[in-house]
Amino acid sequence: MSSQRKPRGPYRKGLERREQILRTALEVFAQQGDRGSSIQEIADRVGLSQTGLLHHFGSREELLLAVLKRRDTLDTEVTEQPRSSGEAVAQTVRHNMEQPGLVKLFVALSAAATDPAHHAHGFFTDRYGDLVSLLTHGLEEGQRSGRVRDDETAEHMARLLLAVCDGLQIQWLLDPSVDMAALVETFNRMCEAAGDATSPDQVE
Template identity: 45%
Template sequence: MSYGDGMSSTRSARSEERRAEILRAALEVIAERGYRGASLAAVAERVGLTQQGLLHHFPTKEALLVAVLEERDQWDAVPNSQWRLDLLGSLVEYNAMRPGIVQTFSALLGESVTEEHPAREFFTRRYAGVRASMTEVLRAEYGERLPGGLTPERAAPLLVAVMDGLQFQWLLDPQAVDMPGAFRDFLDLLAGRASTGPS
């Protein structure tokens, strides 16, 4: 490797570190203020950059938002072939330990249903992929029919709705909503089992 190549790779590594710092800061600012209330200036200040310096890494606020969402999805990434229902339960438990991330995701999801929101396309595409993945998870577990008679295709949107709907309820009143426990109850319903939780 030439000296020039070494300098280039060092610069590239520094740029990636800075990019990761910006994404973490953006996540915090969005969690505190919502997407519409979050400014590039506030994110830049948090990482010790000028707004111009931030724009070097992310040319627009929309580009930063989509990068934040894609980064958040990477944290949960499991190859589709490896998802199982019991792993979904573990993911819900994991989410219960990181309310800031869940809050940001939920706030952006809620905002994204408005016309021309920059995250709308991301969430539309994401949900199509998640429904397809959950269909395969359910098919691997139950075959072509769940115990209640639904096909995996019809049950998948319900599974996704319960996961995300529980997050909203838990964020609003974490003392009253046991998110992992409620999700386990739902898995028992899907399986046609009586819940083993408290009556």
């Protein structure tokens, strides 16, 4: 019987250092977003120069992308047993409202990534493709069970839910009084089948 060996020596230390930088970057960006001084502040907190810090990621852009990837992973972990994928989206949005800097970073990087030559283009293309597929599947399940309206296609509703989330992020950054999660829940109710009142949020 063989077992997977854990990294040792310099390689293991490098992975641990990279993880430390990523955790610190999440804290800094969650608080203030991608400001000119952000990289220097992260470097100061972990006791490295900017050059030494970026060595672990290859470039500033790759660090920003790693932060967003980790945010997505953490968003999945904080979701509390939702009744539906629509409710999971609302929970994620409410969690993100506590991290305005990361929302600002996401909005800026996703807009820049519409350029096919941008380093994050592939990440966002895959991310939206996966989310559309996941939400469409959930909505189709809801249609089959009679909880979700079936006079619109599941994929259209899935894409609209993502568009609602993205548009609300911009509105919220401009006006923090906007309750993004409550508005996502409103959209979820609009996707309910007529006469179905079993739950305030039935987007599967």
